[in-house]
Amino acid sequence: MKNRIYTWLLFLVGIVAYPQGELKDEPNLQTIKKMEQYCREGKSEACEKLYYYYFYKEDKDGEKIMYYIKQLSDLKRPKYMFMWGVAMNEGGLGGVKIKEDFVEGMKLIKQSADLDYPPAQMMIGDFLCTSNEAKDIRRGLFYINNACESTYQPACYVMDKVNYTKQEGVTKELRDRVWEGLENCNDPYLRPNRYDLAKEQYKKRKFVNN
Known part of the structure; x- marks a missing residue:
């Protein structure tokens, strides 16, 4: 239970302490598909909106949340680099498993720190x-x-x-x-x-x- 509380805290990085761009209204399916396209094209604002969309859903989809954390980390957004680095250290977040790699995780956290x-x-x-x-x-x-x-x-x-x-x-x-x-x-x-x-x-x- 303690680990689960801790890992969900990490999903809140940037929402409670460092708010950015949360969705004001529930997007429709067409808007979501358009945001997904923009995200695939490397537009970080679209990826972040999708992250918030899945985070704020009543039934959280941990796989989707982790997917967009990874996308935003790859796009060099510092707070998501931090989150993905911690996920690598922990071997996952919020019950979603990824390959554990402490060394690479700390490298990514350091890149976030340097930003x-x-x-x-x-x-x-x-x-x-x-x-x-x-x-x-x-x-x-x-x-x-x-x-x-x-x-x-x-x-x-x-x-x-x-x-x-x-x-x-x-x-x-x-x-x-x-x-x-x-x-x-x-x-x-x-x-x-x-x-x-x-x-x-x-x-x-x-x-x-x-």
């Missing part, structure tokens, strides 16, 4: 900061700070908690503050205790200040 999508910046920052090397944590904080500059509140919580200054530099103590902030920031797309095993291993090693 300034705040939830993706936060997720990549979180991933990079789960490290025992200062250079990785520095890169991770760069992404988290960019998300905060877009007023993404979980990222701002982390930056406030960390209170990072270049004068202090990245230390083991700062790393621990970063980890604490990330674990308590209430980001809806970061699972609790996601990297606990890796963190326990890092704590046993000498911190690399590079």
